[in-house]
Amino acid sequence: MSLSLGSRRLTVESRPVPSRLVRFLAPTFSVALAFVIGALILVATGQDPLLAYTEMIRKGFVGRLALTGTLIIATPLIFTGLAAVVSFRMKVWNIGAEGQFILGAVASSGVGLWVGDQVGGPLGIVLMLVAGALAGALFAALAALPRAYLNTDEVISTLMLNFVALGIMNYLIFSSFSFWRDPGRATFPVGKFVEDVLFLPRMVGRLHVGLIIALAFTVVIWWALRYTKWGFELMVTGDSPRAALYSGMRVDRKILSVLMVSGALAGLGGGIEVGGVLHNLDPRALSLGVGFTGIVVAALARLSPFGVIPVAILVASFSNAAPGLQVLGIPSEIVILLEGILFLCIVAGEWFLRNAIRVERTAGPAGAEAPAS
Amino acid sequence: MAESVPEVPSGEAARLAGITKHFFGVAANEDVDFDLRWGEIHALLGENGAGKSTLCSVLAGLYHPDSGEIHLDGDRVDLGSPHQALDHGVGMVYQHFRLVDRFTVAENLTLGHPETGFFTSRRSLERQVGELGRRYGLEVSPQAAVWQLSVGEQQRVEILKLLYRGVRILILDEPTAVLTPQESQNLFGTLRALADDGRAIIFVTHKLDEVMAVADRVTVLRDGRKVGAMPTSEADPATLARLMVGRDLSVTERPRTAPGEPVLSIKGVTAEGDRGLEAIRDVEIEVRASQIVGVAGVAGNGQRELAEVVTGLRRPKRGQIIMGGVDITRSTTLERIKLGLGFVPEDRMRTGMAGGLPLAANLALKAYRQPPLSKGPVLSKQAMEDRARTLEKQFDIRGVRGALPTSLLSGGNIQRAILARELSARPRVLVAAAPTRGLDVAAIQAIRQLLIEEADAGTAILMISEDLEEILDLSDEVIVLYEGQVMDRLPRDRADPDLLGMLMAGRGVDAA
Ligand SMILES: Nc1ncnc2c1ncn2[C@@H]1O[C@H](COP(=O)(O)OP(=O)(O)O)[C@@H](O)[C@H]1O
Ligand SMILES: [Mg+2]
Numbered sequence: 040m041s042l043s044l045g046s047r048r049l050t051v052e053s054r055p056v057p058s059r060l061v062r063f064l065a066p067t068f069s070v071a072l073a074f075v076i077g078a079l080i081l082v083a084t085g086q087d088p089l090l091a092y093t094e095m096i097r098k099g100f101v102g103r104l105a106l107t108g109t110l111i112i113a114t115p116l117i118f119t120g121l122a123a124v125v126s127f128r129m130k131v132w133n134i135g136a137e138g139q140f141i142l143g144a145v146a147s148s149g150v151g152l153w154v155g156d157q158v159g160g161p162l163g164i165v166l167m168l169v170a171g172a173l174a175g176a177l178f179a180a181l182a183a184l185p186r187a188y189l190n191t192d193e194v195i196s197t198l199m200l201n202f203v204a205l206g207i208m209n210y211l212i213f214s215s216f217s218f219w220r221d222p223g224r225a226t227f228p229v230g231k232f233v234e235d236v237l238f239l240p241r242m243v244g245r246l247h248v249g250l251i252i253a254l255a256f257t258v259v260i261w262w263a264l265r266y267t268k269w270g271f272e273l274m275v276t277g278d279s280p281r282a283a284l285y286s287g288m289r290v291d292r293k294i295l296s297v298l299m300v301s302g303a304l305a306g307l308g309g310g311i312e313v314g315g316v317l318h319n320l321d322p323r324a325l326s327l328g329v330g331f332t333g334i335v336v337a338a339l340a341r342l343s344p345f346g347v348i349p350v351a352i353l354v355a356s357f358s359n360a361a362p363g364l365q366v367l368g369i370p371s372e373i374v375i376l377l378e379g380i381l382f383l384c385i386v387a388g389e390w391f392l393r394n395a396i397r398v399e400r401t402a403g404p405a406g407a408e409a410p411a412s
Numbered sequence: 413m414a415e416s417v418p419e420v421p422s423g424e425a426a427r428l429a430g431i432t433k434h435f436f437g438v439a440a441n442e443d444v445d446f447d448l449r450w451g452e453i454h455a456l457l458g459e460n461g462a463g464k465s466t467l468c469s470v471l472a473g474l475y476h477p478d479s480g481e482i483h484l485d486g487d488r489v490d491l492g493s494p495h496q497a498l499d500h501g502v503g504m505v506y507q508h509f510r511l512v513d514r515f516t517v518a519e520n521l522t523l524g525h526p527e528t529g530f531f532t533s534r535r536s537l538e539r540q541v542g543e544l545g546r547r548y549g550l551e552v553s554p555q556a557a558v559w560q561l562s563v564g565e566q567q568r569v570e571i572l573k574l575l576y577r578g579v580r581i582l583i584l585d586e587p588t589a590v591l592t593p594q595e596s597q598n599l600f601g602t603l604r605a606l607a608d609d610g611r612a613i614i615f616v617t618h619k620l621d622e623v624m625a626v627a628d629r630v631t632v633l634r635d636g637r638k639v640g641a642m643p644t645s646e647a648d649p650a651t652l653a654r655l656m657v658g659r660d661l662s663v664t665e666r667p668r669t670a671p672g673e674p675v676l677s678i679k680g681v682t683a684e685g686d687r688g689l690e691a692i693r694d695v696e697i698e699v700r701a702s703q704i705v706g707v708a709g710v711a712g713n714g715q716r717e718l719a720e721v722v723t724g725l726r727r728p729k730r731g732q733i734i735m736g737g738v739d740i741t742r743s744t745t746l747e748r749i750k751l752g753l754g755f756v757p758e759d760r761m762r763t764g765m766a767g768g769l770p771l772a773a774n775l776a777l778k779a780y781r782q783p784p785l786s787k788g789p790v791l792s793k794q795a796m797e798d799r800a801r802t803l804e805k806q807f808d809i810r811g812v813r814g815a816l817p818t819s820l821l822s823g824g825n826i827q828r829a830i831l832a833r834e835l836s837a838r839p840r841v842l843v844a845a846a847p848t849r850g851l852d853v854a855a856i857q858a859i860r861q862l863l864i865e866e867a868d869a870g871t872a873i874l875m876i877s878e879d880l881e882e883i884l885d886l887s888d889e890v891i892v893l894y895e896g897q898v899m900d901r902l903p904r905d906r907a908d909p910d911l912l913g914m915l916m917a918g919r920g921v922d923a924a
Contacts, residue, residue, distance in 0.1 A: 274769060282764065
């Protein structure tokens with residue numbers, strides 16, 4: 040492909056394997072570009088970009104309260120981010136982390152309410168989290184089974200199941216007197232709170248051990264993808280399902296297991312959000328799009344498990360800073376805008392990773408060209 | 413071709429001088445000169461990776477050379493894009509077609525054509541397509557959607573598309589690689605007719621017979637350099653082969669090993685193809701230890717389904733498959749692999765290999781299940797790498813660079829890698845489909861040698877191939893498939909090309 044501009048010519052050639060330098064430069068440049076574009080938009084809308092950015096950093100990271108706040112928001116994003124990484128690595132598109140996260144929260148709050156203070160803290164917490172993961176996995180299986188055995192499109196089924204999950208949660212709290220709903224609060228419906236013994240232990244301020252669990256799972260997923268037969272089969276199936284079948288792998292079971300692991304991660308995230316932050320089933324706090332943001336996080340992390348951590352923290356810092364910005368008269372939507380621009384820039388950067396552009400002079404003697412990319 | 417020798421071609425159509433093109437340090441073309449005359453078919457011969465596609469792409473405006481000049485019709489030109497090349501009357505049919513599947517033939521022809529206005533009537537377009545088609549033997553239905561067409565027909569559309577745009581220099585990059593022998597013959601007729609009308613044709617191939625059969629002149633490339641050019645009347649296959657490969661090729665002689673016990677029996681197997689029709693019917697084949705049974709036939713007569721049924725990728729409707737005394741008719745692919753079945757599939761890049769993964773992973777596709785590559789659920793990357801190094805050396809797999817995707821290797825090296833993986837598992841039965849299709853001469857030799865050695869070591873080999881020469885060279889027994897049925901079964905000494913050709917065309921011995 041090439042394009043002529045006066046005496047110059049731009050030629051695009053595909054880069055089979057990007058060099059180390061390019062692999063580092065492309066995402067760095069993309070992030071920088073996103074902030075520049077964001078600044079331009081701020082200027083165009085009469086805001087001071089410098090002020091906005093300093094505030095974002097201050098409110099997102101500086102001080103104990105800011106930092107713990109950011110990390111608390113990052114924790115569920117790490118789980119939904121990992122959920123997307125696992126399935127996207129196999130080119131199976133689980134868009135349903137949102138719903139799996141919600142059902143994880145439903146199940147773990149249900150188990151928490153059910154066990155009460157009968158089994159003690161540690162066991163009760165473990166039961167809650169296991170229930171969350173299990174619910175996420177089973178909910179993902181609803182899309183995974185038809186995908187594996189009938190080859191239906193998982194993008195559509197997982198997406199639709201998000202609305203089902205949301206409906207279930209809203210029904211349990213708003214439209215019924217379910218086991219989850221606090222019967223004492225008839226006018227303003229809320230979920231019943233679990234016993235104090237079932238709260239995840241806190242480390243610093245409100246920061247709970249969910250973050251440590253998230254980091255531990257990141258290591259586990261990284262290891263499983265890289266150093267286990269399961270990860271190997273996932274990689275082969277993702278690259279070529281036919282090659283996987285041919286070498287004796289059961290592609291249907293692989294799809295099922297990968298989607299269920301992905302769902303379990305999202306569901307566990309929901310359980311941890313209940314155990315660590317909410318302590319009840321709170322539809323307002325659980326429908327902020329954590330599952331969808333997880334997809335963005337995974338994409339920005341270029342599907343690397345360890346990449347998910349810094350990206351989740353960055354994105355969380357945006358959300359954490361948003362209310363503070365509003366106080367200064369900067370619309371908090373700038374944060375969503377930045378997320379979007381960041382996403383677009385990374386996608387563009389991805390293209391530059393795979394293609395090289397050369398600028399050549401078309402006039403003049405052959406051989407006098409200046410490669411520049 | 414005796415009666416239709418064209419007049420002595422004259423007049424320079426195109427001249428490339430000192431073309432050099434590097435890709436990230438790899439020299440694809442190095443100081444290549446090339447000239448093309450009106451009215452000639454000029455073959456561009458070379459092994460895979462010799463730089464043929466790159467040179468053609470330079471003339472077609474797809475690549476800009478690092479240095480060198482392009483002259484068209486005597487004038488120096490600078491081709492900035494395939495579009496500019498088209499404006500100069502130069503067009504190329506790429507190795508991989510560039511048609512839009514969902515569109516009809518007619519829509520593909522007008523797609524991106526500057527002069528086809530909104531109002532060009534469908535009728536006039538169809539008339540022109542019909543005329544061009546009749547004149548040059550390129551008949552296709554203009555209303556058909558491209559995805560409905562066979563590969564051969566799609567190629568015709570590609571050629572028509574270029575003719576419709578008034579191309580006078582026509583470049584075809586390995587057009588016969590995807591064609592059956594019969595389709596290739598038709599294509600040659602088309603090319604001859606086009607050349608007789610004064611056009612200039614560049615015909616890329618790595619097959620010597622095709623050069624001898626159709627070209628007026630031939631230019632040979634090796635490792636990116638031009639190593640020779642001559643009229644075909646002054647060329648002979650041996651000289652061309654030597655130029656192309658850079659050394660003499662030894663001819664494989666198959667010493668006979670006495671076949672042993674039957675190891676693979678296919679008994680009355682019937683199976684459906686992807687479209688639900690019976691693709692193979694009541695097929696009976698028996699392969700003994702140390703024996704190579706060749707399955708001959710024109711592509712699409714059930715070969716793929718036969719291979720898939722044996723390897724467990726397809727369920728038979730009826731019949732039985734026995735391997736080493738075990739009924740494997742209902743076994744999974746994995747169980748068959750464990751019983752000692754090896755498979756070299758026809759589709760190397762998507763079935764035989766996961767093309768995006770590094771070679772070490774692909775070499776481990778089957779061995780990863782056992783020690784030393786894995787213990788329990790845990791994989792040993794180190795053992796995987798070590799094993800890859802050993803196999804690369806043992807099977808002479810070249811061009812491997814660390815974690816690079818396997819798809820970047822040449823066809824010959826990929827096939828060597830597949831054989832390395834399959835043979836290192838010490839199979840009792842090996843199913844090899846189109847084992848040397850699309851490979852260059854040196855690679856073909858190497859692969860055939862490997863198959864022969866494997867048979868001599870006691871493996872039962874079922875070889876499916878459209879290449880009659882290959883069938884005759886390697887097989888102890890030949891089976892001919894026609895429309896999914898076994899037409900006949902001949903011992904090697906009773907099989908000859910004429911007889912096989914007749915059987916492949918569906919004509920029994922009696923009818924002849
Ligand atoms: N787009 C490309 N990027 C990098 N290397 C390339 C590219 N195209 C060709 N090459 C390399 O250039 C050499 C010549 O390739 P090619 O012209 O395709 O050969 P041929 O068509 O004769 O098989 C090979 O080593 C190939 O790997
Ligand atoms: Mg080529």
